[in-house]
Amino acid sequence: MISLREPASARPGTTFHRMLERIRYEGAYSTRERAEEVTYAVLAALGRQLTGEERTELAACLPDEAALVLTGRRPDPEPLTGWGFVKDLASRTGGTPATARWDAGAVLAAVADLAGPALLDRVLAQLPSGYALLFGRAELIQAA
Template identity: 90%
Template sequence: MIPLREPATARPGTTFHRMLERIRYEGAYSTRERAEEVTRAVLAALGRQLTGEERSDLAACLPAEAALVLTGQSPDPRPLTGWGFVKDLATRTGGTPATARWDTGAVLAAVADLAGPDLLDRVLARLPSGYALLFGRAELIQAA
């Protein structure tokens, strides 16, 4: 059987170190260790929300260390909206919602770049409302 589409794969040369350096720069984190801590927390939270082919395809776009964090989580049976995602992350990390929103934006901007627009469209279609802004995109709402 021939697959209808090729699964996404990590961009050549994309290492976990490079991903962390981008997140460190985007998030203005003072150390690589802080960027890694934030990255792991956000990817774990995303791994609890994302299911299906989109989860495995997204993992294939990420460096191995990041993919393991994303897929190492059991999906949460209660899907969270984008704002719920941020509040849950703040609770789990002991931070504020504002800090969690900042951290989420820094990490998910890098993830969106690695995923590319087609896969990101599919990921956003799988998640509840409110995630587009977290990935650095406008939230499109269909008219009733």
């Protein structure tokens, strides 16, 4: 298995196929086609939540096919919370919130590794609460 800990610019060999294989493994999907279907759904949903430089920079970290899906959707005027994101994904895919949460985690963990920690910090700062866990990070809450 490849290590996806450095920013994508340091890994020019990261292809969409490799990304899908990682998602297939992490999500325990039985076929590459299922992993691809889930990847498209989650990236399109994420693309509806992100705006600005973070959206552009995240797309640049992804393989071309994934970047096109991420940027192929117009951002929603009001971003959803993490839980709202999961419920919206479930309704759009015909799944349950539990399966949508699983799917989001499998895809967004791979996206987080491709983005690297600095960009992921900025992405999470832009999004409402509840996304850190979807990207495989602890959600830290600041004391009042």
